[in-house]
Amino acid sequence: MHVRISILIASLMALFLGSANASPLRYAEDRAPGIIHPVFATTMSEARINELIFEGLFADNLELMSTPKLATDFTLSDDRLSMIIRLKAGVKWHDDTDFTAEDVVFSIQAYKRPATRSPEAGRVKWIAEAKAIDSLSVELKFVAEEYVPEDKLHFKIIPKHRFKSADLKRTGPFRNQPIGTGPFKVIGFNPDNSVSLAKFQSYHGHTKLDEVIMREVSDPNYQSKLLIYQSLETIVRVLPKDIAMLQNSRDVDLYPYQTNSWWYLGFNLRKRSLSDDLVREAVHLLVDVEHLLAPIGTGEILSGPFVKASPFYNHQVRPRLHNPKRAASLLEDAGYIHDGKRWTKNGKPLVFKIATLKDLPTAQDVVINIQSQLMKSGITLEPTFMTVPEWKRNVWQAREFDLILSQWSFDRNENIYEQFHSKGTRNFTSYANSDVDNWLEAARKTGDPKEKKSLYRQAHAQIHKDNPMVFLWTLDSYAALSSDVSNVVIHPFYFFTWADDWQLP
Amino acid sequence: MRRFLLISATVLLHGACSERTPVVPQTHPLSGTWVEEVSQHPERFETLMQASGKSGWTHLFSHEYRQAYTAFHTSTPEGRIGRARAAMEMARVYNDLAEIQRWVVQKYYSSMEKNPRTTSGPNDQAFRIQAETCEQKASQVDATTDEKALIEQAMLPVMEDTSESGIIRAWYEPCLYVSLRKIWLERAQRVSVQTELSASPTAELALAIFSSRIGSGSGETQLALERTPEDALRRYGLLPAPKPASPLASHLRDVTDSITRDGTILHTQAPELGRILLDDLALVNRFRQDLFLQFARTTQDTEQRTAILRHLSQSATAASPGARVPGELSLTTKAQIKNGRTRESLDTLNRLHTDFPETLSLQEWIGDLAILESLDRYGDSKEN
Numbered sequence: 002m003h004v005r006i007s008i009l010i011a012s013l014m015a016l017f018l019g020s021a022n023a024s025p026l027r028y029a030e031d032r033a034p035g036i037i038h039p040v041f042a043t044t045m046s047e048a049r050i051n052e053l054i055f056e057g058l059f060a061d062n063l064e065l066m067s068t069p070k071l072a073t074d075f076t077l078s079d080d081r082l083s084m085i086i087r088l089k090a091g092v093k094w095h096d097d098t099d100f101t102a103e104d105v106v107f108s109i110q111a112y113k114r115p116a117t118r119s120p121e122a123g124r125v126k127w128i129a130e131a132k133a134i135d136s137l138s139v140e141l142k143f144v145a146e147e148y149v150p151e152d153k154l155h156f157k158i159i160p161k162h163r164f165k166s167a168d169l170k171r172t173g174p175f176r177n178q179p180i181g182t183g184p185f186k187v188i189g190f191n192p193d194n195s196v197s198l199a200k201f202q203s204y205h206g207h208t209k210l211d212e213v214i215m216r217e218v219s220d221p222n223y224q225s226k227l228l229i230y231q232s233l234e235t236i237v238r239v240l241p242k243d244i245a246m247l248q249n250s251r252d253v254d255l256y257p258y259q260t261n262s263w264w265y266l267g268f269n270l271r272k273r274s275l276s277d278d279l280v281r282e283a284v285h286l287l288v289d290v291e292h293l294l295a296p297i298g299t300g301e302i303l304s305g306p307f308v309k310a311s312p313f314y315n316h317q318v319r320p321r322l323h324n325p326k327r328a329a330s331l332l333e334d335a336g337y338i339h340d341g342k343r344w345t346k347n348g349k350p351l352v353f354k355i356a357t358l359k360d361l362p363t364a365q366d367v368v369i370n371i372q373s374q375l376m377k378s379g380i381t382l383e384p385t386f387m388t389v390p391e392w393k394r395n396v397w398q399a400r401e402f403d404l405i406l407s408q409w410s411f412d413r414n415e416n417i418y419e420q421f422h423s424k425g426t427r428n429f430t431s432y433a434n435s436d437v438d439n440w441l442e443a444a445r446k447t448g449d450p451k452e453k454k455s456l457y458r459q460a461h462a463q464i465h466k467d468n469p470m471v472f473l474w475t476l477d478s479y480a481a482l483s484s485d486v487s488n489v490v491i492h493p494f495y496f497f498t499w500a501d502d503w504q505l506p
Numbered sequence: 507m508r509r510f511l512l513i514s515a516t517v518l519l520h521g522a523c524s525e526r527t528p529v530v531p532q533t534h535p536l537s538g539t540w541v542e543e544v545s546q547h548p549e550r551f552e553t554l555m556q557a558s559g560k561s562g563w564t565h566l567f568s569h570e571y572r573q574a575y576t577a578f579h580t581s582t583p584e585g586r587i588g589r590a591r592a593a594m595e596m597a598r599v600y601n602d603l604a605e606i607q608r609w610v611v612q613k614y615y616s617s618m619e620k621n622p623r624t625t626s627g628p629n630d631q632a633f634r635i636q637a638e639t640c641e642q643k644a645s646q647v648d649a650t651t652d653e654k655a656l657i658e659q660a661m662l663p664v665m666e667d668t669s670e671s672g673i674i675r676a677w678y679e680p681c682l683y684v685s686l687r688k689i690w691l692e693r694a695q696r697v698s699v700q701t702e703l704s705a706s707p708t709a710e711l712a713l714a715i716f717s718s719r720i721g722s723g724s725g726e727t728q729l730a731l732e733r734t735p736e737d738a739l740r741r742y743g744l745l746p747a748p749k750p751a752s753p754l755a756s757h758l759r760d761v762t763d764s765i766t767r768d769g770t771i772l773h774t775q776a777p778e779l780g781r782i783l784l785d786d787l788a789l790v791n792r793f794r795q796d797l798f799l800q801f802a803r804t805t806q807d808t809e810q811r812t813a814i815l816r817h818l819s820q821s822a823t824a825a826s827p828g829a830r831v832p833g834e835l836s837l838t839t840k841a842q843i844k845n846g847r848t849r850e851s852l853d854t855l856n857r858l859h860t861d862f863p864e865t866l867s868l869q870e871w872i873g874d875l876a877i878l879e880s881l882d883r884y885g886d887s888k889e890n
Contacts (some may be wrong), residue, residue, distance in 0.1 A: 406890070413849035447671070450877035
């Protein structure tokens with residue numbers, strides 16, 4: 002307790018000292034972005050900060066329609082197989098170099114190159130070829146007919162002159178010296194993991210805020226207190242238990258920030274024991290989801306890979322209920338014996354390694370509770386709390402884990418292709434079902450909303466049946482801002498899309 | 507009397523002020539309201555409960571209008587007023603849902619026409635025509651219609667077909683809420699409030715309790731679907747609506763503070779039972795919540811609607827944490843759809859679904875529109 006209070010006082014002092022000069026907009030993230038590089042963005046904190054620094058050719062307007070950002074307009078060919086995009090003149094990079102068509106072509110190549118291994122490569126897959134016609138015009142040729150290509154041109158553009166080749170490396174120097182064309186430029190990575198951004202004076206649009214500071218406050222319990230003490234202006238995700246307190250403060254405004262997020266406990270299907278349907282089913286039935294959710298907040302328990310309000314959620318499919326008796330019987334069917342204390346097969350105890358991120362205290366609490374639930378039934382769980390580089394290496398690349406606890410956030414399209422298609426780049430569990438593959442492919446292609454809805458609902462039912470993960474819950478989610486910040490409109494996914502309009506007195 | 511004079515003076519003062527500087531009554535803003543009456547004269551509250559059926563008021567207080575409608579006694583004027591009020595609240599929610607549905611169906615088909623990738627088949631055409639004849643369909647229902655049958659029918663697709671790729675597609679009833687609105691409106695209108703008011707001493711309290719109504723007003727017209735409690739909104743400087751949004755937010759905070767302060771004064775002046783009622787039922791919060799809800803209704807077609815609804819949402823949650831206020835949810839859904847937040851409106855409507863499962867058909871329509879609007883998007887996902 003004393004340690005916590007000391008940390009809080011220290012944080013407060015640091016933040017007060019930090020706020021001595023201008024009046025910056027200070028926002029808190031549980032975890033600082035691992036990297037500021039749109040080609041390699043994998044987390045929400047990275048996506049949010051990228052929104053302040055980088056821009057795409059198009060972006061959402063306030064009504065969430067695609068509107069030109071770095072582009073001015075475009076012409077789509079009659080056969081819908083190509084387009085010519087005209088770019089805004091006078092746009093500067095943060096180092097005052099001119100933005101040109103070459104940057105657009107380079108960015109598309111960089112995302113596409115296999116050597117880059119960009120987790121965002123899917124964003125440009127539909128582009129067969131990109132060519133600069135002149136310094137402010139680009140021609141794109143498509144893989145297939147496109148109807149509303151501007152809806153796919155939201156990916157961020159990066160500066161060609163800052164790279165030696167389009168084969169990018171995640172560890173390259175750009176990650177520490179990022180420059181974009183957006184309203185704010187990075188002016189410092191600070192020792193306390195905070196990142197300072199200043200208004201870009203040559204920005205081609207308008208910006209009302211002078212400075213933005215991203216602060217890492219890893220214990221979300223403190224974030225609300227810091228907001229109340231006016232040591233922060235923004236919390237992107239309020240803990241459910243703090244909502245009432247913030248609602249009663251006249252200095253704070255709450256904003257719904259539902260990013261279609263859900264938590265899951267994933268099984269590595271490459272592991273021999275977990276490739277057995279009976280074992281996965283048993284583990285699933287031993288997890289008491291309701292009791293795991295209670296200590297961390299209020300939300301809805303899910304049966305598949307969509308949130309309940311989603312048009313794609315299949316309400317006919319019910320979450321599995323906690324059932325230790327049935328689990329025991331399944332383990333016996335799978336050849337395991339309960340020796341009074343633990344489950345064994347051929348003399349070997351049933352032990353799983355479970356991984357989650359080190360800097361996410363809530364996730365660590367959930368892991369410890371799962372460990373306790375499974376231990377009661379005779380299954381040993383060995384938790385590993387990984388740093389971001391370890392997570393990237395072991396989960397994203399090597400798929401070296403038994404179980405993982407994590408969370409996915411989706412924009413309003415809720416495209417689960419990358420997570421559940423056998424070729425998906427984020428399919429950490431190595432799930433593969435040819436029917437699901439076909440449905441996900443068909444859902445991407447169809448122009449019929451009712452058909453797309455049915456396809457995803459079928460996929461939901463099948464994935465639930467195949468059980469590659471325990472779908473846990475979606476949490477009620479709010480952002481909180483100081484009432485001093487005016488003109489606030491929050492993008493439902495990227496948060497800061499319209500931050501250039503926000504104002505502080 | 508002193509309170510009345512003070513508040514009158516404040517209202518007069520407000521009348522002399524400009525739109526830009528709305529004035530919040532600083533002294534006794536709850537004067538003359540049912541909050542004052544119930545807290546200072548709890549025996550009148552008890553009489554009302556006995557006369558009309560306590561459980562009816564309990565349900566009305568909890569925004570369970572359908573249950574309230576059946577729980578009120580029909581043998582007393584107070585019970586009949588309570589019943590009429592519950593029916594009117596149902597009609598208001600259905601009115602919002604009917605408007606949303608009309609808007610969504612129109613937008614769905616106009617978006618389909620604009621996107622060359624989508625083609626509407628004969629079934630779409632049939633539904634489009636059907637959606638245009640909702641009012642005509644509603645003319646066939648009245649207060650006695652079996653709404654259960656209507657709702658059950660609407661919980662399932664009214665038509666299904668199989669697409670060229672062998673996928674089953676479903677269409678849902680596009681006219682349900684217009685009919686339900688008519689049923690509940692007629693149920694409410696069966697009670698002549700004007701007549702009931704003169705029949706019992708607590709009838710006026712029955713008309714106002716748990717609302718933002720200040721006096722009994724003009725009876726029948728005050729129960730109308732498009733009710734705007736002008737007296738209350740004017741008292742708190744909310745009519746005409748202050749502009750722009752920023753002073754508005756601060757004005758709403760002033761209103762909140764001023765009402766809360768007067769609630770504290772009422773608490774000190776109240777007898778013990780009055781204090782218990784103020785505390786246990788959070789009566790002051792309830793009054794304020796309804797005030798903001800009515801304010802949101804009057805401003806739903808203005809640019810400030812989102813800011814007002816956000817404030818209402820905070821106020822509603824503060825008034826009754828965890829409670830779902832159907833009027834707030836239906837208004838918010840409407841505002842989100844009008845602001846282009848089609849997918850996000852489903853998050854709000856999903857909360858209404860628990861108490862109004864018949865919103866299923868609307869969810870399906872909105873879902874189809876949300877998918878249509880982002881058919882060509884790539885779709886992004888990130889960890890945490």
